[in-house]
Amino acid sequence: MPTPTTKKERIDALAESTSDSGVSLAASAWKRLRRSPVFLVGLVIIVLFLVTAVIAPWIAPHDPAARDLIDQVVKARNEIPPAQPGYPLGGDQVGRDFLSRLLVGSQQTLLVGVFATLIGLVGGLILGTLSGALGGWVDSLVMRVVDVMLSIPQLLLAFGIGALFAKPNLFTVILAVSIVQIPVFARLLRGSMLAQRSSDHVLAATALGVKPGPIVFRHMLPNSLGPVIVQSTLVLATSIIDAAALSFLGLGNPDDTVPEWGQMLGNAQTVIDSHPALAFWPAGCIILIALGFTLVGESLRDALDPKNRR
Amino acid sequence: MALLEVRDLTVVFERKGEAPFTAVDRVSFDVEPGQTVGLVGESGCGKSVTSLAIMGLLPKRGAKVSGSVQFEGTNLLSLSDKGMRDRRGRDLGMVFQDPLSSLNPVIPIGLQVTEVLERHRDMPRRKAMVEAADLLDKVGIPDPGRRLTEYPHQLSGGMRQRALIAIALACRPRLLIADEPTTALDVTIQAQILALLKELVRDLGTALVMITHDLGVVAGLCDEVNVLYGGRVVEKAQRHELFAQPRHPYTHGLLASIPRLDAPRGEKLVPIRGSVADNIPWEGGCAFAPRCPNALDVCRQETPAQDDLGGGRLLRCHNPVRPAPAEEVSV
Numbered sequence: 001m002p003t004p005t006t007k008k009e010r011i012d013a014l015a016e017s018t019s020d021s022g023v024s025l026a027a028s029a030w031k032r033l034r035r036s037p038v039f040l041v042g043l044v045i046i047v048l049f050l051v052t053a054v055i056a057p058w059i060a061p062h063d064p065a066a067r068d069l070i071d072q073v074v075k076a077r078n079e080i081p082p083a084q085p086g087y088p089l090g091g092d093q094v095g096r097d098f099l100s101r102l103l104v105g106s107q108q109t110l111l112v113g114v115f116a117t118l119i120g121l122v123g124g125l126i127l128g129t130l131s132g133a134l135g136g137w138v139d140s141l142v143m144r145v146v147d148v149m150l151s152i153p154q155l156l157l158a159f160g161i162g163a164l165f166a167k168p169n170l171f172t173v174i175l176a177v178s179i180v181q182i183p184v185f186a187r188l189l190r191g192s193m194l195a196q197r198s199s200d201h202v203l204a205a206t207a208l209g210v211k212p213g214p215i216v217f218r219h220m221l222p223n224s225l226g227p228v229i230v231q232s233t234l235v236l237a238t239s240i241i242d243a244a245a246l247s248f249l250g251l252g253n254p255d256d257t258v259p260e261w262g263q264m265l266g267n268a269q270t271v272i273d274s275h276p277a278l279a280f281w282p283a284g285c286i287i288l289i290a291l292g293f294t295l296v297g298e299s300l301r302d303a304l305d306p307k308n309r310r
Numbered sequence: 311m312a313l314l315e316v317r318d319l320t321v322v323f324e325r326k327g328e329a330p331f332t333a334v335d336r337v338s339f340d341v342e343p344g345q346t347v348g349l350v351g352e353s354g355c356g357k358s359v360t361s362l363a364i365m366g367l368l369p370k371r372g373a374k375v376s377g378s379v380q381f382e383g384t385n386l387l388s389l390s391d392k393g394m395r396d397r398r399g400r401d402l403g404m405v406f407q408d409p410l411s412s413l414n415p416v417i418p419i420g421l422q423v424t425e426v427l428e429r430h431r432d433m434p435r436r437k438a439m440v441e442a443a444d445l446l447d448k449v450g451i452p453d454p455g456r457r458l459t460e461y462p463h464q465l466s467g468g469m470r471q472r473a474l475i476a477i478a479l480a481c482r483p484r485l486l487i488a489d490e491p492t493t494a495l496d497v498t499i500q501a502q503i504l505a506l507l508k509e510l511v512r513d514l515g516t517a518l519v520m521i522t523h524d525l526g527v528v529a530g531l532c533d534e535v536n537v538l539y540g541g542r543v544v545e546k547a548q549r550h551e552l553f554a555q556p557r558h559p560y561t562h563g564l565l566a567s568i569p570r571l572d573a574p575r576g577e578k579l580v581p582i583r584g585s586v587a588d589n590i591p592w593e594g595g596c597a598f599a600p601r602c603p604n605a606l607d608v609c610r611q612e613t614p615a616q617d618d619l620g621g622g623r624l625l626r627c628h629n630p631v632r633p634a635p636a637e638e639v640s641v
Contacts, residue, residue, distance in 0.1 A: 200411035207365055207406075208426045208477065209399035218425075222416045 029303040036303070042295025049289045053106040060100035061086065065257035069095035080275050089281065093267065101259035102281050108253070108260040109289070112174050113240040119178035120239070121232050124185020131186065132193025132224070133216040143190065146183040154180050158242050162251040173252050177239045188231055192224035199223075226304040233297030237290040244286050261286050311383065312340035313517050314364070314485055318377035321356070321363050321541075325372060333359045335541040335592060336377065339534075341485065346511060346518040348532035348549075350525065350564070352585075356541040357521045361487045364519075365404055366394040381485070400430040403478035403516075407490040409470035413462035419446075419473050420458030423480060430481045445476040450506060468499035472506065479510060486511065487519045492527065504530055525564055529553060534622070537561045540597035543616070546624040557619070557630040559604045596628065604629045 033039045052059075062068055069081040069091035081091035089098040131142040149157065162168060162176035196202055197220060205219045244262025246252050252263055261282035268278035321334040334356040341347045349357045362368050363375050366386060379386040381401065386394065398404075406412040414422060423445060424438035433441065439458065446454035449472040462470055471491060478486060488507065492500040508531055511518045520532055528535050528549065535552050537545040537560065545558040556562040563582035584601040591597065592613050599609040608628050616626045 200406060200408055201414045203367060204404075204406055204412040204474070205414065205425075207367060207398055207404040209395045209397065209429060210425060211395065211429070214425070214429075218417065219414050223414070 029300070032303045033299060036299045038295050039299035039303075042292045042297075042299065045288060045292030046296060049106055049110065049285075049292065052103060053110045056103045056107055060097075060103045062097035062100045064096060064100040064104045064259050066097075067095040068097060071095070080271060080278070089277070092264075092278065093271065098278070098281070101264060102261075102285065105259040105261045105264060105282065106285065106289075108170065108258060109240055109243065109262075109286070112170070112177065112243040113236050113289075113293075115174045116177035116181065116239040116243065117232050117236045119174065120181030120235060121185055121228070123178070123182035124189060125228070127182065127186035128189025128193060128228075129216065129221060131190040132197065133212075133220065135197075139190070142186065146186050149180075149183040150187070154238070155242060155245060158246060159249065159251060162246050168246075168251050168254060170253050173243050173246050176246060176251070177242045180242065181235050181239060184235065185228060185231060189224055189228050192227055193220055196220040196223050227301075230297055230301040230304060233293050233300060237293040237297070240290055240293075241286060244282075312380075313343045313345075313382060314341040314519075315380040316340070316360075316364065316377070317380070319360060319363060319379060320374075320376045321359050321368065322374045322376075323372060324374060330374075332591070333541055334363065337536075337538070337541070337543055338377075339536050339543070339546065341517045341519060343484065343517055344511070344515045345534065346508075346520060346532045348520045348522065348528045348535040349538055350522060350528055350535055351538035352523055355538040357523075357538055358489055360538075361404070361489050361519065361521055364487065365398060365402060396430075399426050399478075399483070400481045401483050401485065403481070403483035403486045405471075405474050405478045405486065405488045405491045408494045409467060409474050410462060410494075412474055413470060415462055418459050418461055419465065423458070423473070423477050426477055426480045442476075442480075445480055446473065449473070449476040449479075449510070450502075451476070467495050468502060471495060471499075471503050475503075475506065475510070479514065479516070482514055483516060485517045485519065487521070489521045490523070492522075492524070500527075507531065525568055537564070540592060542592060542597070542626065543624065544598065544626045546622070548622060551621070551623060555633045557623075557625050557633065558627050559602045559629075559631055560598050562631045563601075563603075596626075604631065 069087065072081040072091070073079065073093070073095045080093060081087065081095060083090045087097050087099070089102065092098055092101065127142050127146070131139045152160075158176045158180045161179055162172060165172040165176075201223075202215060202219050205215055210219070243252070244260075244265065247260050247262030248266040248269075250266065252260060256263060256267070264282040265279055265286070268275070268282070272279050317338050318336045319334055319338070320332065320336055323331045323333055325331075337356070337360055339347060339349075349360060351357055359368070363373075364379050364386065366389070368375060375387060377387070381397075386397070389397070413419070420439060420442055423442035424433070424435060427433045427438040427441055428435065431438075442458055443454040446457055451457050451469055451472050457465065457469070457473075462473075465473065471494075475491070491507070492503050495503060504527060507518065507520075510516065518531075520527065522528060532549050535547060535549055536543045537552075537558060539560050545552070545556070545561050547557075552561065553565065556565050560582070563580070566580040567582060569579060582601055583603075595610045595612065596602070596605075596614050599605045602609065604627075606629050612628070614626045614628045616624055619625055
């Protein structure tokens with residue numbers, strides 16, 4: 001794009017460029033984040049896992065579903081194949097390459113985490129906006145439902161929802177984990193929407209005759225999103241853990257040709273005394289990616305805190 | 311006919327389990343086209359509530375507004391939500407006290423100016439941007455093209471208030487209400503903003519209702535002044551008469567508590583005793599009586615009526631300050 005020179009041109013250019021809001025908030029937050037070691041460590045972890053998930057099918061040394069080492073298992077009477085050339089982490093109970101399963105397993109885990117968070121976020125945004133913008137009986141109704149959902153321990157509720165489905169699959173896991181997150185987002189957004197509703201700039205906009213629609217979507221919502229953005233990174237971490245817990249308890253995808261960390265951890269349970277490594281690797285991966293998202297979330301929270309802003 | 315006729319405007323705040331609180335009590339005043347009218351008083355005397363009531367910005371629940379606010383013959387209080395919304399920003403503009411918190415922090419200044427142009431004048435975004443740059447230029451913001459793309463936190467306090475004034479005047483409202491527009495600014499900027507307001511209302515022919523606790527602002531700007539105490543107008547006068555001969559002890563006290571450069575050295579300032587918080591309701595006596603140096607027994611027993619002293623001068627006092635004979639006061 002050529003640099004605009006005349007005043008008219010520049011104004012035309014900015015008319016197009018200024019339509020997206022929040023640029024400045026994001027820009028000033030990014031400035032502070034770049035210098036935060038906590039954020040950078042978290043970011044590196046997340047990027048490593050994301051890259052791994054994307055290229056897993058190509059870097060996995062073996063087919064994660066193929067029982068390459070089944071002979072060893074049978075010969076040694078259900079013994080688990082140890083580490084050996086070509087199989088650096090050995091095999092699992094049915095002779096599949098453990099490293100390949102671990103690498104490919106990152107796909108399912110991240111998929112569940114990201115989609116569960118997205119669905120939870122969208123659901124929470126809708127309910128929170130309705131509640132915060134309309135107030136009155138809508139607000140009371142939504143908030144009572146949210147209260148009920150929040151009164152049940154999160155993981156227990158996810159199990160309950162997961163158990164409703166006769167044939168669990170990837171989608172039911174995502175659904176179970178995301179529904180649990182909706183009230184968290186809804187409550188959070190409603191709170192900051194209410195604060196916005198009584199803010200000076202909303203009053204000023206009202207005094208200019210701005211219609212209720214733009215008041216909500218241009219003046220209240222964008223100013224309420226900060227805490228929600230922070231929360232979503234933290235929710236990413238918890239939904240990965242929740243999804244793993246569901247799989248661990250057999251409420252996940254029963255098809256174990258598609259590896260998933262929670263399910264691998266569940267399978268390792270019976271042999272944890274003799275082969276702790278089978279539990280160590282998937283558990284370690286879950287903890288590490290959850291840590292990555294938590295670190296990013298925490299530093300985002302600091303960076304977006306209006307008290308630190310200038 | 312006056313542009314704005316406020317008659318017996320009363321605002322009562324009602325809260326469950328609490329006695330209703332009358333914040334504004336039968337306030338009446340007129341604003342002629344192009345005129346500047348001041349509403350003066352301490353914090354809590356009902357100035358801001360009066361302005362919010364005129365703009366229809368008080369919460370529907372909890373605030374009971376009665377009386378009438380005729381704007382060009384239409385009673386604003388009887389308008390529907392939509393009807394009032396269409397008038398706000400177009401016929402009536404408002405400038406608030408704190409310029410930073412009155413601007414949306416996540417939207418560039420430009421969009422906040424164009425928003426009102428798009429809303430009331432059906433301008434397309436591009437055309438509105440050009441108009442917005444003109445407006446910023448008019449309120450004395452240098453390099454308006456660049457400022458349009460900037461966010462409120464990137465502007466200085468004075469600049470923000472200028473931007474707010476530009477937004478309020480974007481649709482050339484016939485009435486502008488300024489609620490303590492200079493309180494959050496430092497003194498030199500205050501003077502600039504007041505000069506700007508004065509110039510703009512003169513050039514555009516906009517009538518101005520100036521709400522302030524600062525008599526200096528009144529002296530520089532207002533044609534007519536209403537002094538409020540405890541939700542009622544206690545004295546109304548033309549600016550010169552008010553400063554030359556304050557009749558109500560409260561007005562007199564306000565004037566006496568301003569430091570003056572021409573006062574003899576060593577002369578002490580005279581404060582008004584007490585604060586608004588400990589006032590009594592107007593029933594069965596004058597609300598100002600507990601703080602009044604002129605208070606008589608009758609002041610604590612009977613509510614003073616509003617007397618018309620002629621020449622547009624109104625006074626609500628049993629024992630007013632005697633007019634000082636031929637004192638030369640320059641304002």
